[in-house]
Amino acid sequence: MIATAGLGIALAVVPGQAEAAVDVYLVAVGTLALLLAIARTLGTLPRERPTRLDLVPTVSSQRRPRELVKLEREVGLSTETAFDAYFRLRPTAREIAASRLRLRGIDLDDSPESAEALLGPEAWDLVRGDRPRPRNHDAPGLPVDRIASIVAAIEKL
Numbered sequence: 001m002i003a004t005a006g007l008g009i010a011l012a013v014v015p016g017q018a019e020a021a022v023d024v025y026l027v028a029v030g031t032l033a034l035l036l037a038i039a040r041t042l043g044t045l046p047r048e049r050p051t052r053l054d055l056v057p058t059v060s061s062q063r064r065p066r067e068l069v070k071l072e073r074e075v076g077l078s079t080e081t082a083f084d085a086y087f088r089l090r091p092t093a094r095e096i097a098a099s100r101l102r103l104r105g106i107d108l109d110d111s112p113e114s115a116e117a118l119l120g121p122e123a124w125d126l127v128r129g130d131r132p133r134p135r136n137h138d139a140p141g142l143p144v145d146r147i148a149s150i151v152a153a154i155e156k157l
Contacts, residue, residue, distance in 0.1 A: 003028040051080055079144055083137035085126075093150060094127040100157035122146065123153035 003025055010021035053076040071092065078089035097119060098108040106114045109129045116124040125131065126142075142150075 003032065053077060053080065075144075075147055077141070078147065079141045081137060081141050082134035082139040085141040086131075086134050089142070089147070090126055090131070093123075093154065094129075097123065097127045097154050097157070100154060104157065118157060120153045123150045126150055 006028070007021055007025040010024070011018055014021070053073075074084070074088040074092055077084035079085075094108070097115075101108050101115055101118065104118070106118065108115050108127065112128065116128070119127065
């Protein structure tokens with residue numbers, strides 16, 4: 001209402017600047033509408049819950065190897081979302097499996113049948129080269145027991 005009155009006064013006082021007055025009016029009305037929308041939505045979103053990773057007590061990382069801390073973080077994140085399982089844990093597991101297989105004279109990508117036979121279906125499903133990206137990045141990640149069995153299969157190599 002105040003913005004409309006301001007537009008009317010501006011048009012009456014300076015009729016040659018109608019375009020500028022309308023532009024200012026539209027910006028003012030848009031700003032008021034945006035503020036109203038923000039005011040109506042405040043407090044309607046659910047509160048954030050801490051993840052399992054947030055609840056883990058932090059131990060001084062100065063005494064622990066940086067790579068171990070990084071790997072623990074990758075595993076923790078991979079239990080939360082499919083995105084983290086694919087883009088964080090998978091490359092690390094794939095690199096370790098490839099190096100362990102290479103010691104046996106098997107290339108992970110060139111001999112997929114041999115690699116799958118040695119790794120087992122669960123570990124192979126994670127490290128195979130043609131594994132598709134997850135469609136829903138926010139889907140649940142890998143359960144801890146599944147990660148443990150994948151690690152055990154890679155360690156057997």
